[in-house]
Amino acid sequence: MTQRPELLAPAGSWEALVAAVQNGADAVYLGGKLFNARHSASNFDNQQLARAVEYAHIRGVKIYVTVNILIANHELEEALGFLHFLHNIGVDAAILQDLGLAKLAKETIPELTIHASTQMTVHNTAGVQLMQQSGFDRIVLAREMELEEIAAIKRETGADLEAFIHGALCVCYSGQCxxxxxxxxxxxxxxxxxxxxxxxxxxxxxxxxxxxxxxxxxxxxxxPRDINTSAQIPRLMAAGINSFKIEGRMKRPEYVATVIRTYRNLIDRALADNEGFFVQENESRELAQIFNRDFSPGYFLGNPGKDLMSYKRPNNRGVRLGRVKGFNAKHKTLEILLEEPLRLGDGIEVWVSEGGRTGIEVSSMLVYGKPAEYAEAGTLVGLAIPGKIRPGDRVFKTHDAALMERARETFTSSRETKKIPLEFFVRAKIDEPMYMRVTDDTGLTAEGHSDEVGQEAVKRPLTRDFLQEQLDRLGNTPFALGELQVDLQGNVILPMREINELRRSVLADLEQKRARHQRRSGVAEHIFRERLQYSLGELATMAEPKQTQPKLAVNVTDFTSLEAAVSYGANIVYFGGESYRSKGILKQKELEAGLEFCQKNGVALVLNSPRILHDQELKAFTSLLEGVKELPLDGILVGNLGLLKLLKDYSDKPVIGDFTLNVFNSATLHYLKEQGVERAVLSPELTMRQIQELAGTTPMPLEAIVQGALxxxxxxxxxxxxxxxxxxxxxxxxxxxxxxxxxxxxxxxxxxxxxxxxxxxxxxxNAKELCVIEDVPTLLEAGISVLRVEAKNNDHGYVAKTVNYYHKAINRYQHGIRDERKDKEAKEDLAGISTAGITKGHYYRGVL
Structure with missing residues (x-):
């Protein structure tokens, strides 16, 4: 039997949370006011988060909280305190990006369930395995995964996997932009x-x-277009994806309501009849109407190339309404032959031949020359629309008032859409309090007795039918009457207010039990603080002795650039594992020649590697590693988690963790050291001050990028x-x-x-080149061991000039010479060879 996948909904506001729950979500992901990747959403303060957990848990829905950004050193304690709070209010999981924060979370709150965010760029089997070993309970895969890859990872690892199946698509691998x-x-x-x-x-x-x-x-x-996998639900389930994630924490609650309701129905139908599954026409229309940039299935079925993209429009297209047929001079209206229904309050947009788009909300329309509130598809309608509109221009409906109102009712009405069936048992007897017991779909029970005792009825004693009618009045609760069993002894009667009050108190008790059900016990504040103090204390240990001989590294992708780097003073060259087609694909013999040239000149050669390696590509890369296993390589530059895991088990070469691993705090450095990394390249989003702080307590040598197009x-x-x-x-x-x-x-x-x-x-x-030639002394004084020129897309002339300048700057520092004039001249010359000029990146502006 096919496993029932979780339908995971976004919520950027309380209304969106209610919309998600009431329309059938199994779980909802949302963010607090801090530490989440949707800073512009309304988000939830701590009180609202606690309320959200209770609201969702009563209705059998899980809550995941996004803490999916990189965390700076000075934020670690506060972020961990927030995670502790989340655990204690009963959040079902926290979604994390930062490797260091995840390491500390497992040390300080091991009871907390954590999910690896798509921002961690996990895209191969080894990466999933590393995240499992690192304590993650679920991995949110990169959006670039194909279904066959996902199925293979599922078979190999058995991991709990989550994937985005509908909504906006980032063009870049998440976490790498x-x-x-x-x-x-x-x-x-x-x-x-x-x-x-x-x-x-x-x-x-x-x-x-x-x-x-x-x-x-x-x-x-x-x-890119938006992802829409509605037609692929059975295939997604067959691939073994545990959680179907809808993107949209920035979207309106009406969007959440519509998309979740549609996918709820699709998933339920696929579970009931996998082979006969199809998407109904109205479902496709509503998904398109609520928001689309045109649709694609993303990468699930392979690389769709240009079919992935929305080249002509970056925002909502709506649904095609028809074409302008002509102008009615009598009524001064444009005539449009409708392909979809239209009603007052709808929003439409005309793609005009000249001047882009013009749109209105329909406040009046004519059908056969008479005012109308509604027109069916196939009707010729007259509308007053400003602008230079011509016959043949396309018209789109961008706002469907009826669809929006239907969605809005699900999160504004006091009557709940989602109902949990309850079994009721009622016993009533003369001179005894009424007894009531309710049992929910998970087996939880609540019971109670009325304050008053039963009386002998003069006219109308209680009957099963009467109790059925009264107990079924549960409109403003999340419950519905399922089975009813009664035990009525004698002609007994109780006042209606007593029965209603008993029902209310029993259901309130059940709500509290459901809110606490399967919730792990909290972690006491003093226990958390003890663990926190220990973990943060470990990070503050003294750094390794600073290297007395700072080194200059250069990352290149062609042999002539390697020669230039070596000839002009580089100490380390990254080369051989990544190539660009404009320069020709590198062969193993070129790597061997590069290694020979470096050895002759006393320069270290480190094999560079692509930051993205899907499983088949990872196999090809390991074949390359096998071929050069006996060569005296000085290390391997690693930019993705899967390769990091593989090398820990496979190679004895030194591992350098590249900047694409997003090293943003000391805890991440400690995590990477545990994984066998011997030197780490810092995130280019760090400021000079943050770099100085990290270098002061680092457990390993550090490298910083100082020059090149990032x-x-x-x-x-x-x-x-x-x-x-x-x-x-x-x-x-x-x-x-x-x-x-x-x-x-x-x-x-x-x-x-x-x-x-x-x-x-x-x-x-980047159009502008990073250049911090004037800051070489500051970085070296901070304790940075290696300065790096990033020149993978540059030619040998660029490499020669930049390496020469940085080599001389390092030499001056080593001899205690400060020459601001030479630094300034070097900077001006380097600016001259960059077409768009130079930048200091984030060294003095940061991202916090």
């Missing part, structure tokens, strides 16, 4: 994403010339292959990336370079 952060200071890793992916871009070549006509293709080249996005979607290469559902890419150097140009004229790696994933780089 720095675009909003680096461009505008609003970090997705801190819950403040400004969604730059929903803005206009043009695909251009290295000279800024358009490679595709924006009028033909569209301008929203990073804006990768802002890593996406399974490739705009080059999709727009130029014809990649779409069922169609392969023609491979234009081999011969083209491309970028995305924004509205301000900035060009963000992009590369396509050996696995056809896109890497989008």
């Amino acid at each position: 720095l675009m909003s952060s680096m461009i505008g200071g609003r970090s997705g890793n801190r819950g403040k994403c400004a969604q730059p992916c929903r803005l206009q871009y043009q695909l251009v070549d290295e000279r800024g010339r358009n490679l595709a006509d924006p009028a033909q293709v569209g301008e929203y080249l990073l804006s 990768p802002l996005m890593n996406t399974k979607y490739c705009p080059v292959g999709s727009i130029l290469g014809g990649l779409s559902t069922g169609k392969r890419c023609s491979g234009p990336c081999h011969s083209k150097t491309c970028g995305l140009k924004d509205r301000m004229g900035l060009v963000f370079p992009l590369e396509v790696d050996q696995y056809c994933r896109m890497h989008l780089f």
Whole structure:
């Protein structure tokens, strides 16, 4: 028998919570006022959180709270205190992103259930296994997973898996996006994403010339359609996904109500009849009507290429209503032949031939020249709409008043939609109090006696039918009368107020029992504080002795750049495991040649690796590792959790944890050390002050990126292959990336370079180059062991110049020389070789 999946709903407000519960959600995820990835949602204060847990638990629904952002050192104690509070109010799980916070949570509140957020970018079997070993009870998979991959992970690990099945889609692997952060200071890793992916871009070549006509293709080249898997429910269940997650904590409660009601019905029908499952036409229409950017099944069925994207519109499309047929001069109205019903109060939008969109709320309309409140599909209606509208322009219904009202009733009415059937037993006898017992669907019972005793009836004694009628009046409770058993002895009667009061008190008792049912006992404050003091004390231990010889590392993807890095003073080169198609795919012999060149010059070569490695790609990478096992590599740069797990069990080479592991606090450093990491690259979202703090108590050497175009996005979607290469559902890419150097140009004229790696994933780089050449002494004095030039998308000339400047800056520091003039000259020269200029990133502005 197919396992019944959990339907998991979003809630950004109290109304959305009620909408989710009343429309059939099994669980709801929501955020507190702090530490969650939807900073702009209304969210819940602590009192509301406790109330939400009670409300949901009475109705048999679980509550998960999102604590899914990166946590700074000074926030750790407060965040752990919040998790302690969540556990003690009975929250069913906390959803975490930060590896360090998760480590401390398992130490200080091991009783708390924790889920690994999709922000942790878990996308392969080994990553799931590592999260299981690290104490996570559920893993929320990356949205880029295919159903076959998920099924294989389920078979291999037996893990509790959660996946997004409907709603907005991030174009970048979650947890790996720095675009909003680096461009505008609003970090997705801190819950403040400004969604730059929903803005206009043009695909251009290295000279800024358009490679595709924006009028033909569209301008929203990073804006995905919404996921809609309604037609795939049986396949999702067969893959073994435990929890079906709906995206939408920023959405209105009407959206939550409509989408949850629809998926509740779909899941229940699929469980009842898997083979005969289908989506009804009205269900498809309502899902589209409530909100859509057009739909796709995401990556579940494979890479859909351009069919994933909404190139021409980044926001709600609504449902197509028809086309403008002409202008009625007599009534001064536009005539539209309806393809969908229309009523007063609906919102419509015309996609005009010139000038974009124009929309109105329908306050009046004519049918056959007469005012009407409603018109069926197939009707020719007249509407007064401003703007330059022409015959043939398309019209969309963006707001359906009736659908919204139907949704609104479910969370505004005092009568509850979701009802729990109860078994009632009532016994009444003359001269004895009435006894009432109720039993719910989980076997919980509550019972009580009336204050007054039964009297002998003069006219109308109590009957089963009368009690059935009275006890069934449960409209404003979450309960419904199921079975009724009665034991009426003699012609007994009690006042109605006594029966109603008894029913009320028994149901109130049952509500409290349901609220506490299966709730783990809380952790006493003094016990939590003792554990907390111990764990935080461990983090404050003295750092390892600082290295006396700071090193310069360079990350490159071609052999000539490696030669330049070595020749101009690099101590460490990252090379060989990641390549870009514009530079040619690296072969093992090039890695061997690079290693030989480095050895001759006394430079360490560390194998770099892709931050994303799905299972099949991970197997290919382990084959590469097998091939170079006997070579004297100086380490492996690791950017994803799965490879980290695999290397711990597989390789004896030193492991360097890359910045893509999101090292944001001391606890994460300790966690990585436990996993065998010997040096960690700090998050580029940290400030200089935070770096100094971490370096003061680090359990391992630290590395900081100081120069280069930071990768802002890593996406399974490739705009080059999709727009130029014809990649779409069922169609392969023609491979234009081999011969083209491309970028995305924004509205301000900035060009963000992009590369396509050996696995056809896109890497989008910042238009401005990071450059902190003047801050080399500050970083080295703080105790940073390795400074890194990030040059994977640059040529050997760039590598030679940047490495030369940083090599000299490090030498000056080692000899105790401070030369601000040389630093300034270097900065000006480095700014000159960056087309869009340079930036200090977050070193002096941060993301908190």
